[in-house]
Amino acid sequence: MCLSYPGKIIEIKKGMAKVDYGREIREGRIIAGSYKKGDYVVIQGKILIEKIPKKDAEKWLKMMKNA
Amino acid sequence: MHDPVTYFMKYAFPCTYVLKEQGKISQAVFNRIEKATLASKPVPKEILEKTYINAFRRLKEVAKTMKKDYWDYEVIKEYFQNHHNNYIMDGDGGYKDAPEILKDLCKIHKGKIVDAHADFFVVSYDGGKTRVVANFLVPEAKKGDKVFIHHGFAVEPAD
Numbered sequence: 001m002c003l004s005y006p007g008k009i010i011e012i013k014k015g016m017a018k019v020d021y022g023r024e025i026r027e028g029r030i031i032a033g034s035y036k037k038g039d040y041v042v043i044q045g046k047i048l049i050e051k052i053p054k055k056d057a058e059k060w061l062k063m064m065k066n067a
Numbered sequence: 068m069h070d071p072v073t074y075f076m077k078y079a080f081p082c083t084y085v086l087k088e089q090g091k092i093s094q095a096v097f098n099r100i101e102k103a104t105l106a107s108k109p110v111p112k113e114i115l116e117k118t119y120i121n122a123f124r125r126l127k128e129v130a131k132t133m134k135k136d137y138w139d140y141e142v143i144k145e146y147f148q149n150h151h152n153n154y155i156m157d158g159d160g161g162y163k164d165a166p167e168i169l170k171d172l173c174k175i176h177k178g179k180i181v182d183a184h185a186d187f188f189v190v191s192y193d194g195g196k197t198r199v200v201a202n203f204l205v206p207e208a209k210k211g212d213k214v215f216i217h218h219g220f221a222v223e224p225a226d
Contacts, residue, residue, distance in 0.1 A: 003162065003169045004218065005088040021088070031199045032189055042172060044084050044219030045201035047187060049172070056166035063164060064089075 004050075005064065006040040006057040019043055071140040072109040074223075077204050078147040078175070079119050080104045081218030092118055105203065112138065122146075125154055148215070151175050171196075175217045177225045183210045190216050 007019035007026065012035065019026050019041060028043035035041065035048060040057035042050045052060075080100070087097045096118060103110045116123050123137065129146045130137035152174045155162050162170060171193075178192030188202045198216060205221040208214050213225040 003165050004085055004172050006169075031184075031187060032197070033199075042169075042219070044081060047199055047201060047219055049199055049219035050168065052166070052168055056168055060166050060169060 003060075004042040004044070006042055006052040006061065008057075009035060009037050009039045009041060012037060017041070017043075017048055019048075069140050070109065071138050071143055072112065072115070073104075073107050074140055075115065075138075075143050076100070076104050076110065077222050078143070078217060079115070079122060080204070080222075081220050082119060082122070082173075084218070086118065121159070125150065125159070147175055147217075172218050175215055175222070177213060178216050180208060180210050180212050180214060180221075183208070188214070188221055190214065190221065192216065 005021065007021040009017045010020045010025070011018040012030070015030050017028050017030055017035060019028060026043055028041070028046055028048040030048050033048070033051065035051060040052040040054055041048050042052060083092070083097055083100050086092045087094070096114070100110055100118065126137045126142060126146050129150050130139065130142045133142055133145065135142050155170050155173055176192040178190035180188045181191045181197065182189035183202070186202060188200055188208070189197055190200055191197050200216050200219050200221045202208065202221050205214055205223060208221065208224055214221040215223050215225050
């Protein structure tokens with residue numbers, strides 16, 4: 001299974017978002033779209049590629065934890 | 068004709084991030100695959116088969132119906148372009164309860180580059196969705212070209 005793992009934005013500065021992934025904090029560049037602190041996102045290749053609705057992200061993170 | 072190993076690696080590369088996030092592969096394996104993919108160099112087949120277990124299980128199924136070896140370029144292409152998404156939609160390998168938006172990232176989409184920048188493309192796909200993807204696997208593509216995308220990466224040109 002290759003499903004991405006969402007992280008939560010904890011800070012946005014100069015087009016860069018700091019994202020809390022639980023085990024680590026990762027940084028990603030915001031290129032398109034509007035993002036704010038608290039949003040769940042997927043980062044790949046140091047770019048924010050998708051915003052994940054909170055309900056979906058929390059449900060999925062909980063399932064991954066119990067898997 | 069593409070080398071089947073490096074061709075497979077391009078499509079599978081985005082999953083490498085996910086496997087690392089899930090703790091299924093070590094940082095060392097990730098680094099080795101990442102370095103090789105960036106340089107278009109092959110990684111030994113045994114390492115790939117151990118890393119992308121689900122992909123190879125499905126590749127073997129497709130290979131059987133095509134009566135070819137699962138390391139055949141045509142089989143790999145057929146799997147990623149025409150079968151991969153069906154496996155996801157059918158809920159194979161733990162996808163059943165996953166949110167649609169995450170499944171969508173995992174699918175392979177044919178899209179059009181609507182904006183090209185130094186190191187990324189903005190790609191429009193699936194009737195109006197857009198996604199920002201890294202472009203280093205398809206450096207020759209330009210605005211207006213069609214490409215296949217997988218997670219946050221453009222994978223190869225699409226005719």
